[in-house]
Amino acid sequence: MDASTQKVVQYLGEAHASEQALVRVLQSQIAMTPRGSYRSALETHLDETRDHAQRVQRRLRELGAGGSPLGAVVTLAESVIGQALALGKTPLDLLRGSGGEEKVLKNAKDACATEALEIATYTALERLARAVDDDETAELAASIRADEERMLARILREIPKLTGAVVAADVEGDGTYDLGSTGAAEAVKRTASQARKVPGVARAEGEVKGMVASEDDLAIDGYDNLTVAEIVSRLDGLSQIDLSKIDAYERKNQDRTGVTERIAKLRGDEPWPGYDELTAAEIKAVLDEGDDERGQRVRAYERDHKNRTSVLRAAGRQHSHA
Secondary structure: OOHHHHHHHHHHHHHHHHHHHHHHHHHHHHHHOEOOHHHHHHHHHHHHHHHHHHHHHHHHHHOOOOOOHHHHHHHHHHHHHHHHHHHHOOHHHHHOOOOHHHHHHHHHHHHHHHHHHHHHHHHHHHHHHHHOOOHHHHHHHHHHHHHHHHHHHHHHHHHHHHHHHHHHHHHOOOOOOOHHHEHHHHHHHHOHHHHHHOOOHHHHHHHHHHHHOOHHHOOOOOHHHOOHHHHHOOOOOOOHHHHHHHHHHHHHOOOOHHHHHHHHHHOOOOOOOOHHHOOHHHHHHHHOOOOHHHHHHHHHHHHHOOOOHHHHHHHHHHHHHO
């Protein structure tokens, strides 16, 4: 690989790392953004960004960067940059700090800076590629840069409206932010019918619901008037979704370490997805299929949670027959 191609590959690698990181950032921003024109813009640009990453990666392969040491460095850069950006943008930020309207506006301002960086990245890539007579890479860079310029202009058009929402919420006391219509909440709703079939969905659903829950929505009656000891004594029999809901509610309000630490100890994978929603009879019917490993998981989980004698007995019988 000659010096000019190496330099083009370097710039393409930087662009690819940027696109990969932007996918994660856009996913997090969509999760925090209610329905409306701004979220539509983010969702459209997420699709574009995934396409950009694929096109840049394809060009890297065409230039022979797929198995080179430089390609390995590029992959490492993608991982490090992407993880750092993703960890800094999370829907769980909704549990603390300013209101939702303010967070969406701040995300939009961050998005403007990100798009400006993308535009600069592809401007430099196009100029370099043309200087070394790599017309294919130059056209690719120009095409992607045009998408980024359109996105920046679209975000800038949204800024005044998002700022108006902040004024209404934080100055006039008329907030309109609806967590229930954010991308995170709607993802939970879309998977509700299958939530008991997918590992981890129950916990995510509980967290989202807990962010907006009132005391009456919790599985423990009179929650706000109970001591830490009284709450902890009532946690053992709760499902993963109820534990997650209480955890989010507690962190948003009193944030008592004794409660959150006990919930952390009780949290864990169900013996199988949807277990918490089953009756004792339904669990026993599954255990009758004769899977000893499944029976062991049931015993361990039941002892820490509902501790139902009939279920423990059924799981024990299965183990003795194995």
